Amino acid sequence: MNMRKKFTFLWALLFVLVLSVFATGQPVEAASKNTVRSVAVRIDNKKATKKTYTLDVGKSKNLKVTVSPKKAMKSIRYKSSNHKIVSVSKKGKITAKKKGTAKIQITVTGKDKKKKSTWVKVKVANPMIKSVSVRIDNKNVTGTTYSLERGGWKDLKVNAAPAKAVKSIRYESSDTRVANVDQKGTVIARNTGTTRITVTAVNKDNKKKSVWVDIRVTERSQDPTPAPEPTPEPTPVTPGNSKILVAYFSATNTTEKIAGYIADGLPADLYEIDPAVPYTSADLNYSNSSSRSSIEMNDPNERPAISTIIENLEQYDTVFLGYPIWWGQAPRIISTFLESYNFSGKKIIPFCTSGSSGIGSSATNLHSLASGAEWMQGQRFSGSASHDSVTEWVNSLGLVETPEPEPEPTPEPTPDPEPGTSNILIAYFSLAENTKNSTNVDATTSASVVVDDMGKYGTTEYIAQMIQKKVGGDLHSIQTRQSYPDDFDAVVDQNHQEMQDGVLPELVQSNLDISRYDTVFIGYPVWATNAPQAVLSFLKQYDMSEKKVIPFCTHDGYGAGSSYRTISNACPQAEVLSGIAIAAKDVPAAESTVDGWLADIGLTGQDPDPEPVPDPEPEGTPIKITVGSTALDGVIYDTALAEEIKEHFPLTVSMSGYGGREYYGGLSFTPGTSQSGQLNFENGDITYCRTNNTMAIFYAQTERPNLTMEVVPIGRVTSDLSIFSSLGSREDITFSLADAGTGDDSGEKDDADKNKVLVAYFSATNTTEKLAGYLSDGLGAELYEIVPAVPYTSADLNYGDSGSRTSMEMNDVNARPEISGSVADMGQYDTVFLGYPIWWGQAPRIISTFLESYDFSGKTIIPFCTSGSSGIGSSATNLHSLASGANWLSGRRFSSSASQSDMVQWAESLGLDAIK
Known part of the structure; x- marks a missing residue:
């Protein structure tokens, strides 16, 4: 560029600068002060701009935003890409809602109205369990050894923190022969030795944290003999003048009764084969393969110890040997008895007690344990055997001469107990x-x-x-x-x-x-x-x-x-x-x-109180608890925790029966309110347990009313509780406000203004079709069948075949089977009941096709399903996102035997204006 051109360029540049000053009314330097040049974000004083920050569910953090230049900022705005995962307040407080990832957009507007944005990605994780401790009798026993006497039991109380992180608590014994533990944390000591009980807390991502406590089982201590009048020791047995001994083992006194009849009729000496460690009811639980009796009877070499001895067995010529039948055999303690003495030359006469099994092989299998003895044929007795029938059998053996009795008045005959005089x-x-x-x-x-x-x-x-x-x-x-x-x-x-x-x-x-x-x-x-x-x-x-x-x-x-x-x-x-x-x-x-x-049901034989005093009505908001077709009254307390749970009403919880005392079930949400709990309950209590995020209804006090996990009473069932004793092992129970859905019904709506109801359903084997028909008929609703373009065959419905059509569809979350036909005018309906069978714990994929085919904005959707055992569970929850803008109510599972009355009563219990 020559000198002339350079000179011309410089004059032109100066001219533009002068014009800019006059055009904006301010110098260039002043204009830059009103423009936001950069935005930075920090969390916990760490840089977070355009980075990913991890936050546990339920936790909150404040975003600290720095703007340069500072005085250029006019306003700031925050926005979450998914407020269901992470919410953000107007002041920049982020709160983790549920697991997932969301981006927080931060937009700063300068005084010159120009905007500058940046972002922070927030990854929400389920909280990890940081600590677990175990207490017995309020003493911390984590990582220590605790001693129990054989036959004793203790409840483990587990504290896992943070409580919100806990999904479940699991218990495991390394040696169930020594002690076992159930999934409520009750440890039962069985045999001497040491076993490690591992307690595992599991979070919602199935991440685990475990601790342990060793249980040392010792022999049961013997109580000292009181003075000055000591109770006669049962051992050693001092022989009398009789040459007949009646020896017996009796766990629940039935064999003892028969043995007493035999001894009285001869006469004979009586000797009880007393186990060193008495059998508890838990020991006699046949259905538990880890129970003491199960373990003993599965081991032919087992020899339980006997606490008593016979001082002089030699004096007896004849031994009656009595026992109950266990597993078609004599209990192993009878083997211990026979191997403890020399029975050579003696007569042994076995007798047993049993509801149905004969003495059979139980006696035969004992012969080898008393070699040299003369075994006579034995006899089985039922628990109702009379003194006369036992004596008659003993006399038939010819062991003693029965003198002719002197004549005496014939007593009145005892009425035959079979069939008895009862009604x-x-x-x-x-x-x-x-x-x-x-x-x-x-x-x-x-x-x-x-x-x-x-x-x-x-x-x-x-x-x-x-x-x-x-x-x-x-x-x-x-x-x-x-x-x-x-x-x-x-x-x-x-x-x-x-x-x-x-x-x-x-x-x-x-x-x-x-x-x-x-x-x-x-x-x-x-x-x-x-x-x-x-x-x-x-x-x-x-x-x-x-x-x-x-x-x-x-x-x-x-x-x-x-x-x-x-x-x-x-x-x-x-x-x-x-x-x-x-x-x-x-x-x-x-x-x-x-x-x-x-x-x-009024069959205790006890007269009712003449004027029972009713319990005072508990304070709170009236609610309705619906179980099947039965509606119960109750209240929910006016506490912060109860109020938070009440916000989710109507709330359906799939509840399981436990121990003949309660029904409990997990919640799909976790309350944020904390409240101290208790380890006991009253009949009728509705409770919340933070340890495993469950609600429960307690209906019957038991012999052990103390709990292993703290519960917080949030309400109470005020109706009669007898229904809970007759329910199945799993029930869907709905909690709703007593006045839900009520309003001004002073006048009837015109037909044109009435809310319209549609019952839409898919049914592969006609079960759901039947229940949908009940709803349609009972409510006067229109019925629509979701018909697959290609019908399902029996081969398609073969659950056991991984290559079947249904298996392939349910393994593909994006599968959308085509529907034949459509709803003529979906817009006319305000309420839609949606029915389907449960497949693999979910709704069939054709239901997803249906929901994605229409606009359900502003409509109320109520799902119902048919299943032999599975609750509606997550099947309905997973459908919500497919019908955005709809009002989803809690659904209900029905068995194939549900009646029209069951269906209609359930629908009416929802309190919807559309079906009044």
């Missing part, structure tokens, strides 16, 4: 009494059995006898002419075939006179969610008209199913009272549960 009959069907070889039936084949001193019982028979003990009455065993197979799978197949064909098996002929009874208990195990066909044979054979019929059943964890309805339908002219369903594993300890149930 109560307890009829029951038990597989253990209806197989070809009852000794081979066990809990592992789902024919659950309980063992006590009487021997081995089917669980239903055990409950039947428990009822008889409480209310009296006559027992009647329902027995089929043709026995069921020993293999339980074959039993299931046979029962299914009987149900399918409508076959009622023929019963063994009986002299039962049903007209003598006005109250009939009907007991049975639950098979295929219903009563066995043999029970229906009984109800068809005997007329139950104008009688009270009371069902009771045992099950493997799935409740009574549809059996109560089946019983009711089978005797339409009877008054069917509320039944009770008890899980097989809970049968040995079910006495208090049965007591409460009998009291609730």
Whole structure:
């Protein structure tokens, strides 16, 4: 560039600068002070600009924003890309809501109205568990050794922090022969030794933190003999003048009674084979493979110690040996007894007590343990054996000469206890009494059995006898002419075939006179969610008209199913009272549960109080608790925690029954309010447990009302609690405000203004179709079937085939099966009931197709599903995002046996204006 051109350029530049000053009214330097040049963000005094910051669910942080130049900022605005994951306030406070990642956009506007933005990415994680501790009797035992006497028990109290992080607590014993622990944290000491109990806290990402406590089990200490009048020691046994000894082992006093009858009738000396460590009810739990008796009977070499000795066995020529039948055998302590003495040249006469099993091989297997003895044929006695029947058997052995008695007045004969004079009959069907070889039936084949001193019982028979003990009455065993197979799978197949064909098996002929009874208990195990066909044979054979019929059943964890309805339908002219369903594993300890149930149905034999004083009404907001078709009254307290949970009403929780005392279930949200809890409960309490984020309803005090995890009472059921004793193992329970949905209904709406309801459903096997029809008919709603363009075949629905159509669809979250047809005018409907079966714990993918095909903004959607056991669970939650803008209400699971009344009552309980 030459000099002339340079000179011209400089004059032109100067001219532009002068014009800019006059045009803006301010110098260039002043204009730059009003422009934001940079924006920086810090969190916890660390740089966060355009970086990722991790924050735990429930935690909050403040964004510190620095602007340059500082005085240039006019305003600042924050925005979250997903407020459901991370929310941000106007002042820059971010709060982690749920797991995921969201970007926080920070936009600063300068005084010159120009904007400058930056961002921070926030990754929300479920909190990790930082600490776990274990306490016993309020003493910290984490990482230490705690001693328990054999047969004793303790509850572990676990504190995991932070409490919000805890999803579940798990317990495990390294040696269950020494001590085992259940999933409520109760440790039971079984045999001497040491075992490590590992306590694991699991967070919502299944990340674990574990601690341990060693349990050392010692022998039970012996109480000192009191003075000055010491109780006579049972050992050593001082022989009398008799040459006959009656030795017996009795865990629950039944064999002891028979032994006493024998000794009185001879006479003879009596000796109890007393275990060094007494058997507890938990030890005798047959259904628990880790129980003491299970472990002993599975080991033929087991020899439990005996605490007593016989001082001079030589003087006895004859030994009666009594015991209960366990697993078709004599208890192992009988082997200990026989190996402790020399029985050469003596006569041994075995006798046993058992509900059904004969003495059989139990005595034969003992012969080798007393070599040189003369074994005589033994005898089985039932628990109802009389003194006369036992004496008659003893006399038949010819051991002693019976003198001719002097004539004396003949006493009045005792009325025959069979069938008795009671107006109560307890009829029951038990597989253990209806197989070809009852000794081979066990809990592992789902024919659950309980063992006590009487021997081995089917669980239903055990409950039947428990009822008889409480209310009296006559027992009647329902027995089929043709026995069921020993293999339980074959039993299931046979029962299914009987149900399918409508076959009622023929019963063994009986002299039962049903007209003598006005109250009939009907007991049975639950098979295929219903009563066995043999029970229906009984109800068809005997007329139950104008009688009270009371069902009771045992099950493997799935409740009574549809059996109560089946019983009711089978005797339409009877008054069917509320039944009770008890899980097989809970049968040995079910006495208090049965007591409460009998009291609730008015069969305790006790007169009610003349003028019962009602409990004062608890303060709080009235609520409704809906279980199936039953609505209960209650209140929710006016506390911060209760108020926070109330915000989620109507709230449906899938709850499981536990211990005959409570129903509990996990929440889909975690309350942020903290409140101190307690380790006890009152009947009717509605509680929240922060440790495992669950709600519970307590309905029955037990022998151990103390809890292992703290609960906070948030409300109370004020209605009668008897319904909870008859519910299944898992129930969907809905909590709602008592006045939900009420409003001004002073006038009826015109037809044109009425809210319109649509019942849309998908049904592969017609079950959901039936229930959808009930809703449509009962509510006067329109019905729409979601029909797949390509119908599903039976092969498509084969769950066991990973290559089947349904398996492939459910494994692909993006699968969208095509629908044939459409809803003519979706816009006219205000409320949509959406029905579907549960597949793999989810809604079928065709439901996703349906939801993505229409605009549901402003509409209310209420899901309902059909399933044999799974709750509606996450199936509905996962659908929410597919119908944005809709108002989703909590749904409900129904079994295939639900009635139209069940469906309509549930719908009406939602309190919707559209279905009033």
